[in-house]
Amino acid sequence: MPTKTMDLRDAFNKTNDRIADAATRSGRSREDVVMVAVTKYASPDQIRNVVELGQADLGENRVQQLVQRVPMLNEFLQRKKTLAGAASKTNDVTPDQIRWHMIGQLQRNKVKQVAPHVELIHSVDSLRLAEELHNYAARLDTTIDILVQVNATGEPGKGGVIPPAVRHLIDSIDTMLHLRPRGLMTMAPLRDSPSETQDAARRTFVRTREIFEDVKNAHCGGERFNVLSMGMSNDYEIAIEEGSNLVRIGSALFGDAPAPDGVASDEG
Numbered sequence: 001m002p003t004k005t006m007d008l009r010d011a012f013n014k015t016n017d018r019i020a021d022a023a024t025r026s027g028r029s030r031e032d033v034v035m036v037a038v039t040k041y042a043s044p045d046q047i048r049n050v051v052e053l054g055q056a057d058l059g060e061n062r063v064q065q066l067v068q069r070v071p072m073l074n075e076f077l078q079r080k081k082t083l084a085g086a087a088s089k090t091n092d093v094t095p096d097q098i099r100w101h102m103i104g105q106l107q108r109n110k111v112k113q114v115a116p117h118v119e120l121i122h123s124v125d126s127l128r129l130a131e132e133l134h135n136y137a138a139r140l141d142t143t144i145d146i147l148v149q150v151n152a153t154g155e156p157g158k159g160g161v162i163p164p165a166v167r168h169l170i171d172s173i174d175t176m177l178h179l180r181p182r183g184l185m186t187m188a189p190l191r192d193s194p195s196e197t198q199d200a201a202r203r204t205f206v207r208t209r210e211i212f213e214d215v216k217n218a219h220c221g222g223e224r225f226n227v228l229s230m231g232m233s234n235d236y237e238i239a240i241e242e243g244s245n246l247v248r249i250g251s252a253l254f255g256d257a258p259a260p261d262g263v264a265s266d267e268g
């Protein structure tokens with residue numbers, strides 16, 4: 001799978017083009033959709049390379065990997081800045097800062113490791129986790145932006161809140177001064193064939209979009225509730241067509257590497 005810079009550049013450009021095309025099909029433009037590069041299977045070199053292509057939003061689903069990679073990237077950006085010195089390099093698209101996204105399941109005892117480093121936590125799926133995040137944020141007198149993860153198909157054993165429980169959880173989070181509910185996240189289920197998987201993905205995204213609109217319309221802080229995180233390498237175009245404004249892309253950029261414990265997110 002691609003490890004060389006050229007391959008990554010091609011994959012990066014192609015993915016950005018496809019995002020733009022899908023956005024156009026849904027009456028929007030490339031700027032309306034955020035791409036988070038999911039680095040869980042990426043090597044440190046690949047991560048530095050994608051950042052040098054201008055990628056500022058990175059996502060991890062494992063706490064351990066996240067907390068290792070945050071300082072690694074900070075150091076890299078610092079070093080680049082120092083090397084660049086006062087010379088203004090107009091064609092350097094490297095961002096000044098990384099925006100890290102926690103996209104995997106988060107255990108309550110890992111909150112204090114993760115919260116200081118991330119821009120957005122996509123995977124809040126229980127009141128107890130929300131309370132833990134809120135307590136942490138209150139102690140530091142800060143605010144944490146979160147998404148509620150939805151299990152739109154209601155399949156047992158999958159991460160996320162079932163649709164009828166979403167409103168209630170968000171209403172509860174709304175009372176927590178140090179948490180900001182910014183939107184919803186979902187993952188499509190796997191099916192036996194590619195075409196069934198695509199159909200199931202579209203249904204999942206349509207359903208999640210409906211819930212998103214419902215909550216947004218009923219929600220006091222309406223304007224800030226504006227992130228719909230749906231779509232991965234195999235289904236991001238469908239997700240964008242159905243209203244996603246944030247896609248989480250791993251293997252389409254970096255290639256697949258088998259995770260030691262399969263694709264399921266966990267707490268390394």
Ligand SMILES: *Cc1c(COP(=O)(O)O)cnc(C)c1O
Pocket residue numbers: 038040061103104187231232233234248249250251252265
């Ligand atoms: C791994 C992962 C992704 C990216 O998956 P790809 O299929 O490699 O694009 C997106 N979201 C979550 C929650 C993930 O764990």
